[in-house]
Structure formats: structure tokens, C-alpha cells
Amino acid sequence: MEPRRFASKKRYVAAIVIGTLAFLLVFGISYSLSYIELQRVSNLQTGIGYDIFKDKLEYSFFDEPVCGATPLEKVSQDLGFQGRIIDDLEKKLGKHYEGVLARKKFYTLVELEHLEFVNILNERCDGNVNTILFFYSNNESKLDDSEEAGRILGVVSARNENLMVYSFDVDLVSDIIEKLKKKYNITDSPVAVINEQVQVKLPANIQEIERHLR
């Protein structure tokens, strides 16, 4: 049999070019959407940060009563939402993406500002708001445990109205995180620090957390 001719070798080149462009285009779209999301989270963070600072200033600078109706649920959801967006962006854009790292650092500050505010509420208004500082890690060896613990805390948060959960990435290169780790003696992850007193390492079920709540 005589060898057959190819229909068109140029067509192969064209197909490789089109296929490669389509392949890269999809990754480009995915990356662009993540970038747009990063811009959005920046605006959201600025908004929530503004609200928290404003609330604090109202009582500390203008001596307004602090014991009013401050809806925790909304702030709790907003903070949780932001935390998730930042985690998702970290997974999509990479652990070393500067924009995400900056947002994460700012998020840590916003959380601590709110924690301080909740502590004042508890102290001055006989409040019984529980706080959990959740130290997690996105490192491969800790990721599954951290995600599981995060899911358990999500359920605990949904079951308890007067509870605020603040999440901190132990691997984030930040002075604040280092100081927090030192203050609460965090050497491993995931760890939940309940009401800034009790440490629960690798929480395995909701009882382990709930028995320490007020």
C-alpha cells in the first residue's frame, strides 16, 4: 500500500494554535475573575473596618453609650464571609500573591479590632458574648485538619447566637500574628482558643467546643 497523504499539515498547526489559545484564554478568564474578586474584597474590608472603627470611636472619643443594640450576627457573617473569600483567593492566586497577603493582614487587624470591641461590650455591659480565636494553617500537612476544624466551628457558630469566631492563619508572615501566637502560646494548628482562656487542639466535635462556652 502506498503511504497516504495528510489532508493538510497546516491544519495541524492551526489546530495547535487555536487549542493553545483557548486553553490559555480560559486560565486568563479564571485569573481575571479572581482579580476582580480581590478588588471587591478590598472594598468590603474597607467598609467593615470603617464600621468597627466608627463604633469604637463613638464610645471612646464621643462618650456615647456602648451597650446599645449592636447586632453581632451581621458582623459575624461579614467577617466569616471575608475570611472565606480571602482563603479562596489564596487557593486560586497562590500563597505568595502580595495582594492577597495584604488583605489577609488587614483582615487580621479588623478581626482584632472587633475582638477588642466585644471584650469591652462584655466588660461594660455584662455581656455574655463568647469568642473563639481559631488558629489554622493552609500548609498541605495541616490543611485537611484545619478545614475540618473550620467546618466544626462553622456549625458551632450557627448553633450559638452569642459567639464570634475569629480566624488567624498561623503561617502568615506578620508581627501581629507572631505576637498573637506568643500571647496564646500557639505552637501547633489547628487550635481554638475559647474566650481567650481555654485551648482546644484539633477540635474533633462540637461538644469539645461547646462545653467551654458561657
Place this chain on the structure above:
Amino acid sequence: MEIITIIIYLSVYMGLISTSFYILSFIAGGKKKKLLYTDEELPRVSVIIPAYNEEDSIEKTIKSIIASDYPDFEVIVVDDGSKDNTLEIARKFSSNRVRVFHKKNGGKGTALNFGIKRATGKIIFTMDADTTVDSKSMKNMVRFFKEDKVMCVTPAMVINNPKSIFQRIQYTEYALGLFLRKAFSSLRAIYIAPGAFSAYRKAFFDKYGGYDENNITEDLEMSLRIQYKGYHAENCPEAPAYTNAPRTFKELTMQRRRWYFGQVRNLWKYRKIISPKYGDLGAFVIPTAILSICFSVTITIFLFFKTLFEIKKNLLFLQSVNFDFPNTININFYIIERFLFLFLTKPVVLFTILFMVILGFYTYYASKKIGKPPLMILNWMLFFLLFAVLFGFWWIFSLFYTLTKKTIKWK
């Protein structure tokens, strides 16, 4: 990056390149002028209908073929030892044009060879006893035999009246086949001719023998043999042939096991075809088909174990939260938004959307050729949701049979 992620992206990349190549070939094929018989040049045709226990459909099949507008043809019905009334029903149509034979049961290949020996036409149509055709299908197909190297012409196979989920999936699969076969024909690379209705040049049977009677997919063996001997097959999308598809998952799985088992055996038999000596067929079409099967099998196995692992993980999690479903699900705006963002920005999901658009284009082409079926969108969605998983499953199942050297009989 995990190995499975690399495999998934490799398969997507290969899919994009091959899809681009087939779309370009499809467009190029449409521009090429074909050498066709005029009405006056049409040669005599013999239609062979092997039948085994087909009393429910044989009448409709014979009626549809004798209603054909082809000028000169005969019909040869070969009853392959049926235990029902197939023979009696077929004999009602006996005439100068329709000859009915009875033989001892020996399988489809033996019945076809029996008919070929008695055929007087230059072109042989093989037709399943549960298939019907349009009156113009034969004429449109035979025109392609004007070119000497054409030894086979395939029609536009259509699933007849799809009702069950699995028939609807097959409807879209066949519609997709319509596009691909057209692209393959422009590359002279059609290597699967439907057993339900295809046309062959009788001279090929005379020179290279009839059907392999011990082959479980004798139609595939014949199409590969045609390519192997240096000839090729054409496709005629303007020739609809309607066939009954398996209705249930079990029936369909048994059919696919036979097909894929036969495909492995026959590709092994004609493995020398996988070579640049055979042009686009040997250098691209068959190698990419084999690669896509390998990718599909690997990804299906991975997804199976991943699903099991996820189920176990979620059960353990539910146990850790005392099966508190309301607070576990806790669907709110944030959760939905997060889910949509994560889902819609995954490259794999974006690739899936891209392939859905391409499939939509294929389906549109098919609907232009064979008409728009009722609930076309439903068929299309079912195909997209389930076919990839089913395809991987059938291949795993068939490869297991091949590797364990089990045999499959044609029923």
C-alpha cells in the same frame, strides 16, 4: 500540582486541539467538491437484512426499504434461525424484489455472508432488522461510490423515538457522531461504519472476503479492514437511518461492553494502522481516540475513589456535629455566593462550559440534517451530565473483560 490535575488539564488540552482540528476539517470538507454518481449512473444495489427473533420490527424495516426511491435494488432477508415469527412475517413480502432465506442460527456475520453470496448488486447495503430509513437515503449514499477508492458509505444514524434517559443520552451521542463522521470523512479517516445501516462495494468482499464470522463486532472489523487495505469510507449526512437504542442502563452497558471489547480486539488486530503511513487516521485520529479513552478511564477511577472518600469524610463530619443538619447546611446568601464564585471561576468548569458550547454547535448541525427532536435541550443536558462518567465506566468494564479474556457472544 497533583498528578490527577495534570492529567485532567492534559486531557482538556488534547480535547481542545483535536476539537479545533475536527472543526477545521469539517469546514474544509464542506468546501471540497465530491465525485458523485448522477441518477442515470446509479448501479444495482442489494440490501441484506440479517434477522434473528425480530418479529416486532422486521415488517417496519422491510416496508421502509421497499419504499425507497432507488431505481434498481433487491432486498435479501436472511432469517438466522429465528425462534419467533420473523420468517413468516418476512415471507409476506416475498416478490421479485424481496427474497427471503432461512438458515440455521450462526450469528450476524454468517447471515451477512450468506446474503452477500446471493447478492446481484454492485453495492451491498447491510441493514439491521430494527432499523428504518428515509426513502432518499439509499440514493444519496450510493452516489459516493463513483470514486473508485470508496469502499464504504455511512449514513446519518439517528436514535428512533428516544424516551428513556439512556436513549436521550444516546440521541445526542449519535448527533455528535454525525458531525465527527463528516470531519473524519474529509480526512479519509472513518474507521467505524454503523452495523445498523451501511453501504459497501461488492468488489471489496469479492477481493478480500466477507465478514469475519467469529468477530463480535464484525462491522468494525470490516471498516478497519477497508482502511487497512488502503481504501476509505465516506459519510452521507443526507441519509438518515433510524435505529432502536437500548432503553435501560443494563441493556446499554451490555451493548457497550460488546462494542468496546470488539474495538480493543479489532484495533489490536489492525494495530499497524497506527502509523503515519495511514495519514491522518494513523497519525492523529486513532491515537487521540485511544488517548482520550486512557484519560477517561484514569479520571473515572480517580473520581470514583474521590467520591467514596468524600462520602466517608462527610459522614465523619456529620457525626462530629451530632448530625445537626439545619446548622450544618445553614444556606445563606454568603454560602451561595461563595459556592458560585468558586464554581464559576474553576478553569475545569469554564472548560466544561466551552465544550458545552461546542457540543451545542454539533447538535445544531445535526438538527439541520436530521430535524429537531422533541426535548432536544433535555437530551443535550442529560448527555453532558452523564455521558463522560458512563463512557469511563463502560471502558473500565470492557477492559476488565478484555484483560480477563472473557468472551462475549452476540445475542
